Amino acid sequence: MNEQPTILVTGVNGQVGYELLRSLQGLGRVVGLDRAALDLADLNRVREIVRAAKPSIIVNPAAYTAVDKAETDEASAQRLNAEAPGVLAEEAKRCGAALIHYSTDYVFDGTKYTPYVETDAVNPQNVYGKTKLAGEQAIAASGCAHLILRTSWVYGRRGKNFLLTMLKLGAERPELRIVADQIGAPTWSRTIADATSHIVTQGLAANNAGWWAQRSGIYHFTASGSTSWHGFAEVIFASALGERAPKTVPIPAADYPVPAKRPANSRLMLDKLSETFGLYMPAWDDALRLCLSD
Template sequence: MNQEATILITGVNGQVGFELARTLQGLGRVVAMDRSSMDLSDLERVRSTVRDLRPSIIVNPAAYTAVDQAETDVDGAMRINADAPRVLAEEAARSGATLIHYSTDYVFDGTKAGAYEETDVTNPQNVYGSSKLAGEQAITASGCAHLILRTSWVYGRRGKNFLLTMLKLGAERPELRVVADQIGAPTWANTIATSTAHIVAQSISAEDSAEWWRARSGTFHLTSAGETSWFGFAEAIFNLAMEGAGPRVTPIAASEYPVPATRPANSRLSHRKLSETFGFSLPAWEDALRLCLAN
């Protein structure tokens, strides 16, 4: 790969896609597409767009992320989270491109005592998780050079996420009840995008970038370091954003906040493999949150 290579980014209006369009600048000719220019539910348009652009790297943060809605919109979730990645992977395999795709902790059932490794058995408990796992499997089966980057509890200053919801509700209500028995690592969208850029930059300096990607193809976990509960995350948000003057936060069990889709109780993902393979570490979730709120 060289500086003139094309990097295609999907879902540029999403929270991760927005950050990727900035962190990948200078690493190639970045073509950032939103839903109006490449709707992932239109599989033939996805295929023709990739063929027209002939990108060296396809970066796919776009996804169907309405977890509860997916329970009744199975076809919609599968089309965007499984079928579209399959088409992207097929086109990458056809042209020799690399596909970087983002997946989720929801491919696991959350019953493990410790952090999940990439080799642990998957067992999604909801439609969203099943659709994302099907996407992973389609990419692997395609034979293309690829990175599947599983992350968790993604937040940022745009889109729909826990951080923005807490800030909105915290300004409106004196007390919030937040689930305390689900554990994970809040991960800033910028951390995901910056880590991706670190990896892409390494490929550029490789003597044979195609071989470099093939040697490293596989699934990796990419989350912030450390762990907390949703309750702990909420407390940290209010302590940093409102200097302790936010609402009173009361811990509750997930059973007290019923939702259509089952969430894993344990969303912890070990990112040891990613650090060992690419030679950089992930920031503590508290440090990333502090930086996000400072923006």
């Protein structure tokens, strides 16, 4: 009888972590840790937890995601987004585990006119993006087998995200002004979790540490297609509120100032993901309708 693998998942109360617990079930012994069980800010505790669990795979969706707050709380963002992933990677290397880590479109400056590929030059424009890039670099430097999955515009039915904000405001106001000159791919947290599970299934079926090492690197990992925040909101309202939907007014980002600068173009090319793992991410609006019907 084969010994079942241990899959260690961080941040299981978050949008992606919550879905991962459900998507990974049946693939092994899933050890899900919330912030109370594992505060990533405590780096010594991170080492202790990993060494005690002896995982085959570590999946790390936990992060500092308050993009605007990070501008005045850089130390916390650096600890959670850069230092903690680096320690997870060092411990993965020590115990022979593979590390799956999530990063962001915000590592790019958004000035490119076409979708970004994994090898494009990075140039983050805010603290969140800079700390997430530092996390990518720390993982790569560790030498562990790793997949860094860059996603974008994550939403779901839990936590704080654009979908839930729009549903709340749309029920309260007759008109909303929404940014229309930033383009990206809204990505459902369940899409992220399910696609991750498909990759984990392949890796476990291979039952070969070399499988992970051969595929180590960065992958773009979003829903397919793209829209603006305004376009995202319009589909939310049409699908969820129908005739009760508020009027939406498209505005430039300059009319909605926020502390952290966002990229105008957040589109990410998905070819490497499909070529390597045979995964074809769903259209963003199809996934959104599934989420709303859930």
